[in-house]
Amino acid sequence: MFIAGGTNLVDLWKYNLLHPKLVVDINHLPEHRRITELEDGGLRLGALVSNADTAYHPLVESRYPLLSKAILAGASAQIRNMATNGGNLLQRTRCYYFYDADVPCNKRVPGSGCPAMDGYNRIHAILGASGECIAVFPSDMCVALAALEAVVNVSGKNGGRRIPFADFHRLPGDSPEIDNILQHGELITSIDLPEKGFAQNYSYLKLRDRHSYAFALVSVATALELEGDTIRDARIALGGVAHKPWRVREAEAVLVGKKADEAAFTAAAEVLLTGAVGLKYNAFKIELAKRAIVRNGMMALHPETQLPGAQPSA
Amino acid sequence: MTTITLNVNKQTHTLEVLPWVSLLDALRDRLKLTGTKKGCDHGQCGACTVLCDGTRILSCLSLAVMKNGSEITTVEGIADGDALHPLQKAFIEHDAFQCGYCTPGQICSAIGMLAEGKARTRDEVKELMSGNLCRCGANTGIIDAIMEVKEGGGRE
Numbered sequence: 001m002f003i004a005g006g007t008n009l010v011d012l013w014k015y016n017l018l019h020p021k022l023v024v025d026i027n028h029l030p031e032h033r034r035i036t037e038l039e040d041g042g043l044r045l046g047a048l049v050s051n052a053d054t055a056y057h058p059l060v061e062s063r064y065p066l067l068s069k070a071i072l073a074g075a076s077a078q079i080r081n082m083a084t085n086g087g088n089l090l091q092r093t094r095c096y097y098f099y100d101a102d103v104p105c106n107k108r109v110p111g112s113g114c115p116a117m118d119g120y121n122r123i124h125a126i127l128g129a130s131g132e133c134i135a136v137f138p139s140d141m142c143v144a145l146a147a148l149e150a151v152v153n154v155s156g157k158n159g160g161r162r163i164p165f166a167d168f169h170r171l172p173g174d175s176p177e178i179d180n181i182l183q184h185g186e187l188i189t190s191i192d193l194p195e196k197g198f199a200q201n202y203s204y205l206k207l208r209d210r211h212s213y214a215f216a217l218v219s220v221a222t223a224l225e226l227e228g229d230t231i232r233d234a235r236i237a238l239g240g241v242a243h244k245p246w247r248v249r250e251a252e253a254v255l256v257g258k259k260a261d262e263a264a265f266t267a268a269a270e271v272l273l274t275g276a277v278g279l280k281y282n283a284f285k286i287e288l289a290k291r292a293i294v295r296n297g298m299m300a301l302h303p304e305t306q307l308p309g310a311q312p313s314a
Numbered sequence: 315m316t317t318i319t320l321n322v323n324k325q326t327h328t329l330e331v332l333p334w335v336s337l338l339d340a341l342r343d344r345l346k347l348t349g350t351k352k353g354c355d356h357g358q359c360g361a362c363t364v365l366c367d368g369t370r371i372l373s374c375l376s377l378a379v380m381k382n383g384s385e386i387t388t389v390e391g392i393a394d395g396d397a398l399h400p401l402q403k404a405f406i407e408h409d410a411f412q413c414g415y416c417t418p419g420q421i422c423s424a425i426g427m428l429a430e431g432k433a434r435t436r437d438e439v440k441e442l443m444s445g446n447l448c449r450c451g452a453n454t455g456i457i458d459a460i461m462e463v464k465e466g467g468g469r470e
Binding site: 079 | 333334336355356357360363369370371372375376377379380423426427430432437438440441442443444445446
């Protein structure tokens with residue numbers, strides 16, 4: 001098992017959820033510890049660059065401010081100083097039943113059951129869940145990476161491969177113990193951002209039970225390309241609602257050619273939440289997500305009003 | 315056991331640790347520097363915040379063996395002899411603690427935050443200090459103290 005920032009691995013270890021036989025410190029790989037411009041106009045984020053150094057990097061701030069905002073909405077300053085970009089993609093769910101070694105959990109012990117189904121499921125999935133698992137993926141950074149259509153570069157014993165962000169994480173299905181498509185022995189080396197950064201009209205909105213330093217109940221990354229007040233291109237990704245960042249191309253297509261207003265975002269929100277299922281304690285997240293999509297769409301028209309911590313503004 | 319060297323508060327220490335020992339436990343149990351506090355031991359409270367090569371980190375989620383060769387500053391190392399660090403003075407003046415358990419982490423975190431130079435407004439200071447919890451509710455005094463040092467251009 002590899003360790004870089006250790007912010008999740010060491011914690012899982014202390015909770016008696018992870019029992020690695022061998023841990024390899026990969027921090028001494030300088031080629032993965034930098035941010036470099038790509039010839040196609042994109043940007044390569046080394047897997048070992050810290051979340052903080054990524055968020056505050058001048059090229060990320062100027063060309064991919066959506067990513068910068070999303071990263072800074074997550075965790076705390078100390079954790080962002082430690083946590084790496086590669087590790088952010090590989091963090092485990094914060095489902096409280098997953099974190100309690102004394103109760104069953106299909107993600108921890110396949111086939112043992114899921115106490116969240118009939119338990120306190122306030123933070124759990126409303127989209128893409130299965131009868132085996134209703135956990136959500138907790139990252140903020142990855143919601144922006146999904147919206148920006150990043151590519152994950154991976155190295156393994158059979159060579160390297162490039163994984164489109166939408167394919168990297170998976171839905172739980174009948175094997176919720178598997179979070180992503182990384183194979184044993186593979187290592188994330190970097191994340192590539194395409195040239196298009198939506199730096200003019202973007203917004204990240206994070207709604208949570210505490211003002212700061214809490215995981216999202218619902219988060220929204222919105223990126224718009226406008227011509228006057230007409231939408232030419234749109235990306236919307238949701239966090240806190242599913243086992244992976246949630247994106248629906250049909251919802252984005254609804255926006256193209258429309259005037260950027262509440263009616264357009266409301267229509268897109270309906271498509272994005274199609275098929276959403278609420279459980280006893282999390283049904284409120286369906287309406288919350290719809291309203292957050294509309295709110296964040298309007299916020300993206302005035303990104304300069306964005307508040308620290310991705311609070312609602314405008 | 316692995317032999318590591320840590321430079322803590324400008325003093326070099328060589329010690330043998332098991333690979334799973336946290337930096338927090340190494341500081342407290344091996345070097346007897348108990349100023350750094352163990353609150354939650356899970357990265358949720360910030361009481362264990364120290365500076366590692368000038369950057370604020372959580373010592374409870376850091377493995378000591380991974381910090382071999384690093385320069386660590388704890389709350390014991392920030393005063394200049396008997397002259398308190400400006401943040402220590404400001405915390406006293408603003409009544410920025412009650413039980414004091416979170417204070418070493420708050421002060422080390424604030425030193426790191428001021429060095430990062432990203433907080434411009436009081437709201438941004440609050441956001442960038444949110445990784446340090448105070449269960450006594452001294453937060454208003456804590457932010458007042460930090461703002462005074464930030465605005466006063468005190469020694470960082």
